[in-house]
Amino acid sequence: MGLFSAIFGLFALLIPLIFVGLPLLIIVSSMFxxxxxxxxxxxxxxxxxxxxxxxxxxxxxxxxxxxLIKMDLRTLTLDVPKQEIMTKDNVPxxxxxxxxxxxxxxxxxxxxxxxxxxxxxxxxQTSLRNVCGEAxxxxxLSDRKNLAEKLKKIVGEATDGWxxxxxxxxxxxxxxxxxxxxxxAKQAEAEREKRATILKAEGEVAASKNLADAAEKLHKIxxxxxxRSLHSLNDMSSDQTNTVHFFVxxxxxxxxxxxx
Numbered sequence: 001m002g003l004f005s006a007i008f009g010l011f012a013l014l015i016p017l018i019f020v021g022l023p024l025l026i027i028v029s030s031m032f033x034x035x036x037x038x039x040x041x042x043x044x045x046x047x048x049x050x051x052x053x054x055x056x057x058x059x060x061x062x063x064x065x066x067x068l069i070k071m072d073l074r075t076l077t078l079d080v081p082k083q084e085i086m087t088k089d090n091v092p093x094x095x096x097x098x099x100x101x102x103x104x105x106x107x108x109x110x111x112x113x114x115x116x117x118x119x120x121x122x123x124x125q126t127s128l129r130n131v132c133g134e135a136x137x138x139x140x141l142s143d144r145k146n147l148a149e150k151l152k153k154i155v156g157e158a159t160d161g162w163x164x165x166x167x168x169x170x171x172x173x174x175x176x177x178x179x180x181x182x183x184x185a186k187q188a189e190a191e192r193e194k195r196a197t198i199l200k201a202e203g204e205v206a207a208s209k210n211l212a213d214a215a216e217k218l219h220k221i222x223x224x225x226x227x228r229s230l231h232s233l234n235d236m237s238s239d240q241t242n243t244v245h246f247f248v249x250x251x252x253x254x255x256x257x258x259x260x
Contacts, residue, residue, distance in 0.1 A: 031063045036070060041106040043069045053106050071106040075167055078117065080124045082175070083132075091137045094175040097148075099124050099155070100167040108163030116162055120155070124169070127154045132171075144171045 035058060036042045042054035045067040054068065061068050082096040101120060103109045113119045131151045132140060139147070148169050156166040 032060055034059045034061050034068050036068075039074050040070045040072055041103075043071060043106055043110045045069070050107070050111060069110060071103050071109060073103050073106070075100055075102045076117070078121055078124070080121065080128055082173075083125055083129050085129050085132045087132070087137045087140055088134055089136045092177060093132075093137070093140065095128065095132055095140070095171060096173055097124065097128055097151070097169055097171050099169050101159070101164055102167065103163060104165040105163030108161070113162045116159075116164055119162065120159055120164060123158055124151075124155055127151055127158075130154075140174055147171060 034042065036054055036056045038056045040056065042059060044051040044054050044061070046065060048067070051066075059068065078099045078101065080097040080099060082094050084092065084094050086092055099120060103116070109116045128151060131147055131154065135143070135147060148171050151171075152166055152169045155169065159166060
């Protein structure tokens with residue numbers, strides 16, 4: 001009976017200890033242990049002074065002495081807001097872009113710039129206006145790839161000192177004024193009409209050459225024109241019409257010319 005009472009008293013003592021001590025132990029442990037994921041790196045400060053960059057896994061830190069700041073190393077996407085620009089040929093336009101970048105050096109990204117996302121966004125906006133402002137409207141609409149490469153080079157050179165690597169910059173949308181769109185549509189329509197007129201004229205020239213060649217061949221071969229007339233008469237005989245056609249041989253007309 002005494003053993004049972006002792007065991008019961010032990011359990012009665014352990015239950016409050018488990019319910020109170022275990023959460024307290026977890027809280028205290030969490031102050032000393034920080035987990036860094038595989039795609040992250042941790043910048044460790046000791047009393048505000050840079051110490052090192054911690055890798056993924058469990059990392060021991062000392063509360064009030066250490067400060068661990070996590071940096072994401074994955075490729076990040078940043079939208080550059082729509083910018084109003086004036087092209088080289090004085091055409092107003094609105095254009096936006098998207099920047100793909102990642103943290104290459106966590107130490108520099110933390111120490112060299114206050115907020116690297118905000119810094120990349122603002123520098124991207126300024127560079128977008130400068131690069132697109134040096135291009136004509138035709139280059140802006142048809143040569144986006146080269147403009148994007150030039151923009152990537154400019155932004156990449158500036159952000160390299162911040163520990164940031166620019167993967168890619170894409171120009172997304174070019175918005176033009178409504179009256180300019182109507183003018184461009186009229187110009188495109190005029191170009192299509194021009195091409196249609198040129199094609200029609202070229203067809204007429206080719207047809208006239210073929211007719212001239214055919215007439216020359218018919219003239220050189222005796223009886224060819226008469227056979228052609230009979231062939232035409234055969235073609236018209238299949239047509240159900242009340243029209244009467246009279247064919248006069250060309251030789252008769254030539255004989256009448258000789259009489260004159």
